[in-house]
Amino acid sequence: MVLGLACGRAPSEGGDGQAAAEPPPRAKAADDGEHGGPPSPPPVRKDGTVYAEGVLMGTRVSFNVWLPPGRTATDAAAAMEAAFGEIERIEGVLSEWQPNTELSRLNAAARRGPLHEVPVSEDLWTVLVAARKVSEASGGAFDVTFHGVGRLWSFEPGARPPSRTAIDQALEVVGYEHVILHDDSKSISIDRTGVQIGLGAIAKGYAVDRASAVLADRGFRRHIVEAGGDTYVSGRKGVRPWVVGVQDPDAPGPIGVLEVEDRAVVTSGDYQRFFEYEGRRYAHILDPTTGQPVPEERAPRSVTVVGPSAMLADAYATAVAVLGIERGVALVEQTPGLDAVVIDRAGRVHVTGGLASTFRLVRPHDDPGHEGGAHAAQRGPRSADGHAGVERSPRGGT
Numbered sequence: 001m002v003l004g005l006a007c008g009r010a011p012s013e014g015g016d017g018q019a020a021a022e023p024p025p026r027a028k029a030a031d032d033g034e035h036g037g038p039p040s041p042p043p044v045r046k047d048g049t050v051y052a053e054g055v056l057m058g059t060r061v062s063f064n065v066w067l068p069p070g071r072t073a074t075d076a077a078a079a080m081e082a083a084f085g086e087i088e089r090i091e092g093v094l095s096e097w098q099p100n101t102e103l104s105r106l107n108a109a110a111r112r113g114p115l116h117e118v119p120v121s122e123d124l125w126t127v128l129v130a131a132r133k134v135s136e137a138s139g140g141a142f143d144v145t146f147h148g149v150g151r152l153w154s155f156e157p158g159a160r161p162p163s164r165t166a167i168d169q170a171l172e173v174v175g176y177e178h179v180i181l182h183d184d185s186k187s188i189s190i191d192r193t194g195v196q197i198g199l200g201a202i203a204k205g206y207a208v209d210r211a212s213a214v215l216a217d218r219g220f221r222r223h224i225v226e227a228g229g230d231t232y233v234s235g236r237k238g239v240r241p242w243v244v245g246v247q248d249p250d251a252p253g254p255i256g257v258l259e260v261e262d263r264a265v266v267t268s269g270d271y272q273r274f275f276e277y278e279g280r281r282y283a284h285i286l287d288p289t290t291g292q293p294v295p296e297e298r299a300p301r302s303v304t305v306v307g308p309s310a311m312l313a314d315a316y317a318t319a320v321a322v323l324g325i326e327r328g329v330a331l332v333e334q335t336p337g338l339d340a341v342v343i344d345r346a347g348r349v350h351v352t353g354g355l356a357s358t359f360r361l362v363r364p365h366d367d368p369g370h371e372g373g374a375h376a377a378q379r380g381p382r383s384a385d386g387h388a389g390v391e392r393s394p395r396g397g398t
Contacts, residue, residue, distance in 0.1 A: 063080045
């Protein structure tokens with residue numbers, strides 16, 4: 001992979017939600033120098049950062065690294081190459097689409113019968129423990145066993161919804177309580193034949209966290225890692241905070257920006273992957289209790305969650321999208337360390353109290369020079385100066 005050069009773009013970005021349509025495309029690396037020696041390091045930009053991007057886990061992955069004193073772009077390139085490698089390794093463990101991953105082998109065994117205390121890797125264990133936490137907190141709005149029904153759906157243009165019979169049959173093996181975690185042995189049991197685990201709404205966040213850890217371990221503490229709307233911001237860009245843009249899905253550029261330090265910013269939205277059939281719109285975020293896309297009358301336009309890790313923010317963003325505005329915002333408010341920017345169907349921007357001083361609306365199509373991208377936000381009702389209306393949560397807000 002040539003650092004600093006785009007390797008292409010996946011068909012969809014943003015939070016994957018609880019849907020499993022087609023498997024993500026395999027990463028296609030750019031020319032990595034085999035036709036002319038090793039690749040040149042990416043250039044150092046005017047703000048003292050080095051940038052690289054590629055395609056992994058079916059989406060665009062990018063790194064923006066601030067060079068500390070005494071370190072070179074060549075050093076940064078080596079660190080970023082290692083971080084790309086870590087994401088690729090995680091995909092090789094947690095993908096439900098690649099046939100020989102640890103998760104795929106576990107799913108194959110579960111199709112043959114119940115499983116009892118199967119040891120799992122540290123990566124899979126970490127993600128399943130986090131998933132259990134969010135499932136319990138959200139009352140099942142987030143559920144990694146959605147894959148049993150999610151794989152029935154495709155959200156490409158021209159798609160059709162699966163039959164009610166097929167959905168009902170698949171729902172018989174959906175329920176996070178069927179995956180039992182044994183903390184003492186770091187092993188899992190699955191108590192019902194056919195339960196299938198899909199990690200599309202949490203694994204990408206975990207991969208972002210792991211890539212960030214690799215960069216920090218190699219001496220590049222100040223950076224942004226972004227993978228299709230899952231972002232982790234580490235440290236500051238020199239003396240200034242990093243700025244993450246909240247994308248307006250209906251127009252170029254962000255609707256707002258966040259100054260972030262040592263936090264994850266992750267979005268789940270229904271505006272990128274959907275199809276229409278017989279006059280009804282079907283978006284890709286599924287309610288695991290019904291096996292159907294979240295109804296439009298309840299679904300937020302988009303949810304951006306700010307949290308301590310991309311893994312947890314990824315899962316909670318999906319949970320909020322499933323629960324809807326009122327219940328979803330309440331979940332965020334009662335969870336320490338979380339905040340959110342939620343856009344409702346009317347375009348109103350709801351901001352929880354912890355972001356009152358850091359979330360800033362920008363004029364439509366402004367470019368505030370943000371370094372990271374969180375995919376969120378419907379363009380809302382504009383005031384005379386062109387800004388969207390904002391409703392702030394009472395927790396420390398105005």
